[in-house]
Amino acid sequence: MAVQSVESSTTSSDTAAPASTSPSFGPAVALSCRECGERFDLGPIFACAACFGPLEIAYELPTGDPEGLRRRIEAGPNNIWRYAPLLPVPADVADTPSLNPGFTKLVKADNLARELGVTGELHIKDDSGNPTHSFKDRVVAIAVQAARAFGFTTLSCSSTGNLAGAVGAAAARAGFRSCVFIPHDLEAGKVVMAAVYGGDLVGIEGTYDDVNRFCSELIGDPAGEGWGFVNVNLRPYYGEGSKTLAYEICEQLGWRLPDQIVVPIASGSQLTKIDKGLKELIQLGLVEDRPYKIFGAQAEGCSPVSAAFKAGHDVVRPQKPNTIAKSLAIGNPADGPYVLDIARRTGGAVEDVTDEQVVDAIKLLARTEGIFAETAGGVTVGVTRKLIEDGLLDPALTTVVLNTGDGLKTLDAVAPTTGPSATIRPTLDSFREAGLV
Ligand SMILES: Cc1ncc(COP(=O)(O)O)c(C=O)c1O
Ligand SMILES: [Zn+2]
Structure with a gap:
């Protein structure tokens, strides 16, 4: 099948390094800087060494037979893995433990x-x-694949709430340890969802932006060694979800x-x-x-x-x-x-x-x-x-x-x-008095 590079509008193919393929990442061939177009081997990196711009995934996607591709997608599972030919994941991704999000x-x-x-x-x-x-299950599912490929054993993230729950659950299912970070003052529903899957949940006294800065520091510290932060050092993969x-x-x-x-x-x-x-x-x-x-x-x-x-x-x-x-x-x-x-x-x-x-x-x-x-x-x-x-x-x-x-x-x-229209005694008279009929 013919292949064609598909990149963001800000990347330049002039600077493209030779494509390197890895079975772990399917059609993904490189990381590409969204600012200067510089290319890097696929790895747990997220910023361009030349200009500090954010990195994103560059692909060699299957072109030339749209009908065949459409049929292949339609025959796939009823979750995001039906699009595996367009994602940085192995061809047999549907067989690995995952929450199988998508097709909502x-x-x-x-x-x-x-x-x-x-x-x-x-x-x-x-x-x-x-x-x-939440939609965060999509991005986390891709990041989990990358974490596995890079040999990380702990999954982490800075989160405004939904991501923490998605990481906790995906880690539980896929057999990773998890330790996630949130601002300390989130809604009870988000906090419980982030904690119930059994990983560590840390509330930080500050805003999300403080939490994110803390996580960036942790990545560079021995305490964060072996950790895959889905939206920091795995961000290029995560985003693709x-x-x-x-x-x-x-x-x-x-x-x-x-x-x-x-x-x-x-x-x-x-x-x-x-x-x-x-x-x-x-x-x-x-x-x-x-x-x-x-x-x-x-x-x-x-x-x-x-x-x-x-x-x-x-x-x-x-x-x-x-x-x-x-x-x-x-x-x-x-x-x-x-x-x-x-x-x-x-x-x-x-x-x-x-x-x-x-x-x-x-x-x-x-x-x-x-x-x-x-x-x-x-x-x-x-x-x-x-x-x-x-x-x-x-x-x-x-x-x-x-x-x-x-x-x-x-x-x-x-x-x-929002609440009950009325609270009544369990009698018809009381119901009539409530004025709902
Ligand atoms: C429910 C929900 N919608 C949308 C978003 C926005 O995501 P992004 O950071 O990709 O803009 C978030 C992020 O946490 C979210 O939790
Ligand atoms: Zn750059």
Whole structure:
């Protein structure tokens, strides 16, 4: 089968080193710097030795027979491993112990569409259906494969909550020790989920950005030797897991690109990899090549990327987060500048909503479609509504809105304004008095 390198728009093939293939990493051939294009052998590294730019995976993907590739994917398992030919994982990955995330529901949200004045197709990609109830199971599954290939024995991460649970569970299943780090003041649902799988959970007195800085120090210290930090030294591999959201959305739309997609932003990794996944599908001939727009969504109380987008800046000025959308509370997002590039290049935008709008949107999605989203889902639905009102998102087109997590983990967000319609004695009279009939 013919092969073709597929790289990000910022990499240069002029500097490409000869491709090195390893059975552990399937079609992945190198790490490539997103800033200067310098290439490195696949390894547990994440920053360019020449310019400190972030590294990402470069591939030799199977081109030349899109029909054959499509058939192979469709015959694969009902999880992310159906896309193994496009991921940095071994061909027999489906046989290794994993939580097997992915292939979550794409829900056609006609009731929500009516409420929002959408006349085109509106879909919710509902990633709350993953094994630990957030999209993080996708990225962790790929990082676990890399950790195994590099001989790490402990899995770790800095997390805003969901990632810690995903790492704890995946480590338990795959036979790693785990030790994960979170800000000390997260929601009870996130803390319990991160601890229940039996690994070590450490709360740090500080924000996520403090936790992340601490983890970077730990990597360079003998105390962190042999540790695979899924979103730090394994970040190039981890990020690729988010491409599967793009693949699934297109496959579930009948191998069709959506016109518009609304993605939550914390570090920005997910949004950049969804763009990478969509570009790959076009280059491989699996979907028709036509324009799509990517929109980023943040909470106002942590909106560094949205603020930069609106100000027309290329750099993202860090913020100190203060929002109920704690899963998105990264004040200094590593991929912020790349998100700005993608939103501008595709004709999308980055927008933010208040905490009150987040809660309203969680309830709107629950009441119209029966989907209970975590605060990050409230952010995307709330931003979608605002983008339509502002004329930035076209209500006549096909739009996909991501719900990346489960409302059961962020009950506190809606508990103050949600509860029983009445509490009654167990008698018909008492029920009638309650005024519900
Ligand atoms: C539920 C949820 N959605 C979205 C995100 C954003 O991810 P990223 O850091 O890739 O932007 C996170 C990150 O923690 C999350 O927990
Ligand atoms: Zn570089």
